[in-house]
Amino acid sequence: MIQYDQLIFEISKPGRxxxxxxxxxxxxxxxxxxxxxxxxxxxxxxxPEVAESQVVRHYxxxxxxxxxxxxxxxxxxxxxxxxxxxxxxxxxGLSGFTCIHPLQPEESAQGALGxxxxxxxxxxxxxxxxxxxxxxxxxxxxxxxxxxxVKAYHDARNDTKRTKIIVPDTAHGTNPATAAMVGFEIVxxxxxxTGGVDVEALKAVLSxxxxGLMLTNPSTLGLFxxxxxxxxxxxxxxxxxxxxxxxxxxxxxxxxxxxDMGFDIVHLNLHKTMSTPxxxxxxxxxxxxxxxxxxxxxxxxxxxxxxxxxxxxxDRPLSIGKMKGFYGNFGVLVRAYTxxxxxxxxxxKKASEMAVLNANYMQARLKEDYILPFDTICKHEFVLDxxxxxxxxxxxxxxxxxxxxxxxxxxxxxxxxLIVHNALMIEPTETESLETLDAFCDAMIEIARxxxxxxxxxxxxxxxxxxxxxxxxxxxxxxILRWVKEENHG
Amino acid sequence: MFPYIxxxxxxxxxxxxxxxxxxxxQLFSDIPESLxxxxxxxxxxxxxxxxxxxxxxxxxxxxxxGYGTSCFLGAGAYDHMxxxxxxxxVQRSEFLTSYTPYQPEISQGTLQVIFEFQTMICELxxxxxxxxxxxxxxxxxxxxxxxxxxxxxxxxxxLSATLNPEVKEVVKxxxxxRSIEVVEIPEKDGHTDLEAMKEMLDSEAVAVMIQSPNFxxxxxxxxxxxxxxxxxxxxxxxxxxxxxxxxxKTPADWKADIAIGEGQPLGNTISFGGPHLxxxxxxxxxxxxxxxxxxxxxxxxDGKRAFTxxxxxxxxxxxxxxxxxxxxxxxxINALIATIYMATMGKEGLVEVAEQSAKRAAYLxxxxxxxxxxxxxxxxxxxxxxxxELPKPAKEVNQALLEKGIIGGYALSGKDENQMILCATExxxxxxxxxxxxxxxxxx
Numbered sequence: 001m002i003q004y005d006q007l008i009f010e011i012s013k014p015g016r017x018x019x020x021x022x023x024x025x026x027x028x029x030x031x032x033x034x035x036x037x038x039x040x041x042x043x044x045x046x047x048p049e050v051a052e053s054q055v056v057r058h059y060x061x062x063x064x065x066x067x068x069x070x071x072x073x074x075x076x077x078x079x080x081x082x083x084x085x086x087x088x089x090x091x092x093g094l095s096g097f098t099c100i101h102p103l104q105p106e107e108s109a110q111g112a113l114g115x116x117x118x119x120x121x122x123x124x125x126x127x128x129x130x131x132x133x134x135x136x137x138x139x140x141x142x143x144x145x146x147x148x149x150v151k152a153y154h155d156a157r158n159d160t161k162r163t164k165i166i167v168p169d170t171a172h173g174t175n176p177a178t179a180a181m182v183g184f185e186i187v188x189x190x191x192x193x194t195g196g197v198d199v200e201a202l203k204a205v206l207s208x209x210x211x212g213l214m215l216t217n218p219s220t221l222g223l224f225x226x227x228x229x230x231x232x233x234x235x236x237x238x239x240x241x242x243x244x245x246x247x248x249x250x251x252x253x254x255x256x257x258x259x260d261m262g263f264d265i266v267h268l269n270l271h272k273t274m275s276t277p278x279x280x281x282x283x284x285x286x287x288x289x290x291x292x293x294x295x296x297x298x299x300x301x302x303x304x305x306x307x308x309x310x311x312x313x314x315d316r317p318l319s320i321g322k323m324k325g326f327y328g329n330f331g332v333l334v335r336a337y338t339x340x341x342x343x344x345x346x347x348x349k350k351a352s353e354m355a356v357l358n359a360n361y362m363q364a365r366l367k368e369d370y371i372l373p374f375d376t377i378c379k380h381e382f383v384l385d386x387x388x389x390x391x392x393x394x395x396x397x398x399x400x401x402x403x404x405x406x407x408x409x410x411x412x413x414x415x416x417x418l419i420v421h422n423a424l425m426i427e428p429t430e431t432e433s434l435e436t437l438d439a440f441c442d443a444m445i446e447i448a449r450x451x452x453x454x455x456x457x458x459x460x461x462x463x464x465x466x467x468x469x470x471x472x473x474x475x476x477x478x479x480i481l482r483w484v485k486e487e488n489h490g
Numbered sequence: 491m492f493p494y495i496x497x498x499x500x501x502x503x504x505x506x507x508x509x510x511x512x513x514x515x516q517l518f519s520d521i522p523e524s525l526x527x528x529x530x531x532x533x534x535x536x537x538x539x540x541x542x543x544x545x546x547x548x549x550x551x552x553x554x555x556g557y558g559t560s561c562f563l564g565a566g567a568y569d570h571m572x573x574x575x576x577x578x579x580v581q582r583s584e585f586l587t588s589y590t591p592y593q594p595e596i597s598q599g600t601l602q603v604i605f606e607f608q609t610m611i612c613e614l615x616x617x618x619x620x621x622x623x624x625x626x627x628x629x630x631x632x633x634x635x636x637x638x639x640x641x642x643x644x645x646x647x648x649l650s651a652t653l654n655p656e657v658k659e660v661v662k663x664x665x666x667x668r669s670i671e672v673v674e675i676p677e678k679d680g681h682t683d684l685e686a687m688k689e690m691l692d693s694e695a696v697a698v699m700i701q702s703p704n705f706x707x708x709x710x711x712x713x714x715x716x717x718x719x720x721x722x723x724x725x726x727x728x729x730x731x732x733x734x735x736x737x738x739k740t741p742a743d744w745k746a747d748i749a750i751g752e753g754q755p756l757g758n759t760i761s762f763g764g765p766h767l768x769x770x771x772x773x774x775x776x777x778x779x780x781x782x783x784x785x786x787x788x789x790x791x792d793g794k795r796a797f798t799x800x801x802x803x804x805x806x807x808x809x810x811x812x813x814x815x816x817x818x819x820x821x822x823i824n825a826l827i828a829t830i831y832m833a834t835m836g837k838e839g840l841v842e843v844a845e846q847s848a849k850r851a852a853y854l855x856x857x858x859x860x861x862x863x864x865x866x867x868x869x870x871x872x873x874x875x876x877x878x879e880l881p882k883p884a885k886e887v888n889q890a891l892l893e894k895g896i897i898g899g900y901a902l903s904g905k906d907e908n909q910m911i912l913c914a915t916e917x918x919x920x921x922x923x924x925x926x927x928x929x930x931x932x933x934x
Binding site: 008017019022026031034036038039042045049052055060062067068069071074082085099103104109111112122125126141143144172174179181182183223224226228229252253256261271275279281282283320321322325329330332334338340341343344351353356365379410411416431462466467470472476482483 | 812897
């Protein structure tokens with residue numbers, strides 16, 4: 001089949017229309033009368049002129065150039081690419097949810113408020129926290145909310161010398177970036193030989209200047225932080241707060257709760273753990289849960305339940321304020337709520353158990369051909385350090401990843417966490433069948449064989465995709481960030 | 491037992507055998523005993539699809555929504571037409587169920603959509619560079635303020651009093667933690683007081699942020715703002731509604747350095763306030779200071795046109811604490827919706843939507859004022875929204891309207907509690923508006 005390679009602008013033709021609006025019968029209201037010339041735009045924005053049928057075909061063709069969870073296996077570590085149930089989309093699309101205005105009177109939106117209130121309670125129970133805000137729009141936004149609360153907490157106690165946040169060397173990039181946005185200095189602590197936080201190194205950086213510690217548990221290595229109780233005691237001992245990055249919660253639902261581990265603040269990624277679609281980069285939802293002593297700093301408004309119904313409470317003098325418009329990514333929250341109701345307590349627990357079982361099974365199958373730097377029980381994901389004997393044959397982790405594309409798989413997360421130099425971070429999730437796990441492992445093992453026998457297959461990969469490897473250096477050096485008529489009509 | 495978990499008992503046994511275990515809890519033995527959660531979470535038992543549908547329909551039905559309800563509320567979320575093809579195309583699961591396009595070879599769909607989105611935002615704003623989207627309008631305003639605080643020297647930012655209060659609130663939150671003082675430029679008859687602004691501008695200002703059409707719907711005349719800001723080495727950040735850009739002077743026309751806005755009106759449903767999308771566009775000079783994802787055009791090994799994430803040296807996954815922002819996931823599906831919307835409405839359609847909205851709002855205002863019970867608060871040019879003075883508190887009027895199944899306008903508070911901001915889009919029919927006028931006449 002011939003590849004579709006047009007931009008929407010390239011199929012545009014003057015005079016074509018893709019819409020029909022009502023006849024404009026507001027005579028006596030001319031635009032030239034409504035706006036003086038000095039406020040009017042000269043000329044029109046060069047948007048495409050295409051028929052509705054062309055728009056549909058264009059974007060359908062583009063969708064065919066994408067790979068989603070519905071297309072195939074997507075073992076992207078730390079991203080929890082589980083199946084996104086269709087009932088969630090159906091429910092979120094009900095007009096009683098899509099056609100309600102955030103500022104309409106509260107009594108006319110009780111269904112929405114009640115849903116949000118109950119979702120908060122359920123997320124608090126799952127994480128072991130006392131109160132939850134659904135406002136943050138994504139994981140990084142939840143982190144920002146959380147770290148602002150850390151700052152507000154200390155400020156409210158006039159404890160202004162706390163200028164540092166501790167971040168382990170295995171942390172997601174968003175952790176240090178977030179702490180920096182709030183004005184904190186970042187103190188990085190190394191991991192020990194078992195992949196956990198090096199407790200001795202942690203002790204060495206502790207002081208009354210520490211505002212808190214950001215931790216992912218299980219870590220980005222897929223390992224449970226065994227010393228978490230000691231770490232929590234140490235941080236609390238110097239007056240700091242513990243922040244839980246919820247990216248990896250899919251490993252421990254119903255098995256262990258951040259609140260019980262000693263964390264004061266957590267964020268969740270509902271677009272990971274609670275099955276809402278990633279959409280090629282959002283929208284997500286990053287609710288934040290807190291212990292009681294931090295609750296007064298939550299973003300406003302909070303939802304309160306009273307005798308005659310639910311309402312938004314804005315009178316929150318110690319709140320950090322608003323983090324985004326209105327109350328959060330509501331459509332995403334509806335999907336997550338639907339998922340939690342569907343799964344129930346047994347289902348979420350089973351999801352974590354099967355996610356962990358699947359990961360351990362794959363780890364066991366792959367460790368003969370790939371380097372497993374931490375050979376122990378993993379949680380929902382594990383990290384390989386490239387192919388065995390890879391340096392001799394000059395094949396890289398990137399080559400392995402690209403060859404997986406030819407085998408029909410989305411590659412794992414690569415080169416992260418940074419402490420594993422040739423990292424391949426694999427997260428199968430609970431929604432994959434044993435047949436899929438086996439087929440993927442077979443492909444990985446086949447690639448290991450190819451690497452030795454015909455490395456050019458890896459070097460030249462991918463060959464079966466609609467484009468081959470792209471020139472990223474060129475993209476960055478001479479950025480072309482928008483379509484321009486002249487350059488493209490050669 | 492669970493439709494989303496394919497493992498059978500037999501599959502589990504096969505995996506147990508391979509691992510040499512007999513119980514799944516053996517895989518959780520690394521969790522200290524004291525931290526193992528006992529029993530079941532108190533979140534209820536699993537439910538079937540039928541039960542879920544019944545429950546959720548009941549919740550949805552408790553909300554006043556959809557057809558049969560006339561909505562005259564705007565104030566940051568607008569009831570424009572959403573073309574039918576959007577809900578159809580957006581369910582293409584190759585778009586919906588993919589991750590951020592880190593692997594360009596199998597993500598050309600998402601990448602090209604973002605490239606088209608960036609192009610359209612550049613066309614609308616007139617500015618050189620757009621990113622792939624931000625969370626929403628208010629957080630885009632906060633990101634723009636952060637950007638100016640990072641680029642320019644100074645310890646304060648000037649925000650117009652006529653900005654949407656949600657925007658002010660969010661910018662204040664971000665600025666508090668950046669130790670930047672937020673100073674409000676007063677308003678004069680519903681317009682930013684530009685003389686006051688000029689007096690307030692000094693070398694400590696990192697930016698001036700103004701919204702047009704502003705919170706009251708007034709189209710601001712921003713002549714001289716850019717020059718005044720630049721004289722003090724501050725940025726001019728202009729928040730502008732994207733639909734209005736089809737017919738009103740653009741951020742580039744007003745020589746803004748940074749354009750931001752709420753992209754929801756571009757084909758996104760109101761959905762109780764989200765998910766929507768924020769957009770941000772900047773001059774070429776500020777390209778490398780932009781937060782978030784950017785897609786660029788390049789070629790593949792065979793020289794074929796291809797798209798890829800680029801300028802990633804700004805981003806958190808590369809730069810960690812030195813990144814321009816911590817943003818990672820943004821609002822890709824909402825940007826896809828906006829792109830399909832702009833493609834469908836196109837060059838002429840967006841102009842028509844803007845004109846029809848402006849005309850309908852003008853008609854509504856005229857009819858309301860003609861009742862003699864409602865007064866216009868100012869006579870400035872307005873787009874889609876306007877403020878009127880009522881003989882009693884707007885909140886009370888809204889209650890009375892609600893009893894008639896009408897969602898009224900935005901009730902102002904404090905000394906302006908008798909004032910209401912009303913909104914009309916191209917969706918409001920003459921009948922709906924005439925009905926509102928009759929009901930208002932009866933209530934007041």
